[in-house]
Amino acid sequence: MTVRAVELIRSADVVAYHCARHGRSNARAIAAQYLGTQVEEALTYPVTTESTDDYQGRIDAFYTDAAARLAAHLDAGRDVVVLAEGDPFFYGSYMHLHKRLAHRYVAEVVPGVTSVSAASAALGTPLVERDEVLTVLPGTLGEDELVRRLADTDAAAVMKLGRTFTGVRAALRRSGRADEARYVERASTPTERQGRLDEVDPASVPYFSVGIVPSRVHVETTEAARADGEARSLAASEASTLAASGSKATPSTGPTGPTGPTGPTGPTGGIVTVVGLGPGARDRLTPEAATALAEADDVVGYATYVARVPPNPRQRVHGSDNKVESERAAFALDLARTGRRVAVVSSGDPGVFAMASAVVEVASQDYPEVPVRVVPGVTAAHAVAARIGAPLGHDFATISLSDRLKPWDVVERRLAAVAEADMVVALYNPASRSRTWQVEAAREVLLKFRDPTTPVIVGRDVDGPEESVHVVELGTLEPSEVDMRTLLIVGSSQTRWTPTGAVFTPRRY
Structure with a gap:
């Protein structure tokens, strides 16, 4: 109190x-x-x-x-x-x-320690870290709603258990969060009880209990910190042994120099790691990518993507315009040449219409001594496809509709070739403020080979605050609804649009 x-x-x-x-x-x-x-x-x-x-x-x-x-x-x-x-x-x-x-009398409300905070303290586990999002849910919500909200958040606290416990546990299992969930009963009292939520007997659960799905970042960084501490202890022990014996240690080397925490480093100890941030949500960021970001001295990238990286007071952040890929790559390589560990960030996968190609190209021309490592990410195409079913179940292609780096006649030829081959196609960069006619032109090319009823998945801002994913027929696709934050997946002749709204392409042809 x-x-x-x-x-x-x-x-x-x-x-x-x-x-x-x-x-x-x-x-x-x-x-x-x-x-x-x-x-x-x-x-x-x-x-x-x-x-x-x-x-x-x-x-x-x-x-x-x-x-x-x-x-x-x-x-x-x-x-x-x-x-x-x-x-x-x-x-x-x-x-x-x-x-x-309160409207009739003077009222003072004295805040108290919530059961959520008490449960987190009892577990000795932070609820959220860095820019994670915590969602507090009443167990009285319907199971489907609980599943949706648990799947969409970084961390969660589920209140009002008791008679709702069985439904809450089912929702945790369906959302894939059951292994993370912890149970705390009567936190901070002499009768406190805690453990793995999935192992608790529903008949023993009182109303005054809470389910906690704690910080994933904390788990990842704790494991990394422990591993680092163990490595440092081992190194100190080995160094002590070497000193006692009068031996001299020689650093291990990789293809281009000593081995650093994110891979082989150059002669100065620097390295450029091109990191895929995924489509947006933190749980789409791979553990490998999270580690690379945490270990970097500098973060370089398009300002919008740099803003998605959790703030780290130890790091220097360098945001820039999205039209200077080669300059950005050279800047990152220059930093690495001085011994810095640099993370160059891209949304989705860095090797798909993103920064990996620019960095590798510039490095091969002017920075042969600087190692470049690429950490993959979840692509926009796969994120959109997952929201609607399995439209990429068979052969598919990815084509950018941007004609800034290649002529439009090349785009048209590739669209026609893919359409004639009856492959599903994911269309990146379909439109922008200055490119407004490409979607309609692409639709006309595709309609020469595809039935007007072919399903088209329109995914916008997937994993973002304005996410929308819906399906239309190719013949009724409205170009004005498509912008730079949109990705289109156009089905093949085999792609099916089910009455439930799912879209899939069978693996057999």
Whole structure:
């Protein structure tokens, strides 16, 4: 309890608390040592978890009556303290009294430690780290909704377990988060219990328990830190042994120099690692990519992509325009030449219409002594495909509709060749503010070989805040709905659009 809470309880004329019909109150038990001669008001719920035909009506009437009882004390000049477990405004019962009384009387709300924070502390595991997102979910949500929200977040806390536990556990399993989930019951009390949520007996779970899906970044960085610590201890031990024996250590070398934490480094110890950030969501970033980013001294890239890298006060960040790929590559290689470990970032996979090609090309021409390593990422095409089913199940091609780096007649010839070969095609860079006619031109080329009813997946800002993925027929594709943040997947003659909205291309032809 906070110092302010204890002060108010001790000085109050009236102490109120909620309880079930059995009369026991967890809130009162927590504050019991600070109670003296105060008048006590037990606010007894008419119903708790049992089913009833008019649950909301009975609860509303209860809160109205409880507010009236407290108002009588306030009108008589008595100070009233309402005890609330955790924080009063965090799924707390007090908020219903606040709505009915705060406009009539002076109300001070003293914040408390939530069960989520207490559970995290009990587990000794951070909830979130860096720019991860924490989602707090009531277990009373429907299972499908829980699955969706658990799959979309970095970390989660699931409240109100008890009778909802079986559904919550099923949702964790369906979302692929069950192995990460931890269970904490009555956190910070003498009867606290914790363990792996998937191993808990549902019959033993009380309402006052919480499920925690903790920080993935913390797990990854903790493992890396431990490995680094073990490596340093081993190195120190070996160095001590060498010193004692009068031996001289020789560094191991790779193809281009000593081995660094992200691969073989150059003569100065520098290296350029081209890192794929994936389509957007943090859980699409591979552990290898996360490690490469964490170990870099400098982060270089298009400003929009650099902004997606978790801030690290040790690093220098260099954002630039998206039209200077060769200059950006040379800048990164110059840094590495001086001994810096440089991460050049791209969205999706860096080898697919992205920075890996530019870095490798410039390095081969002017920086042969600087090693370049490429860390793959989830491509936009695969991210969009996964949202809708399996449209890339058979042979497919990827074509950029941008004619900035190749003539449009080349684009047309390649579109025609892929369409005539009856392959699914993923269209990158379909449009921008200055390129507005390419989508319609591409559609006309494809319609020479494809039926107008061919399904086209329109994926925009996948994993971003404005994500939308839908399917249209090729003949009705509206070019004005397509922009630079959109990726199109055009099906083949074998691609199927099911009544449920899924799209797939069979593996057999």
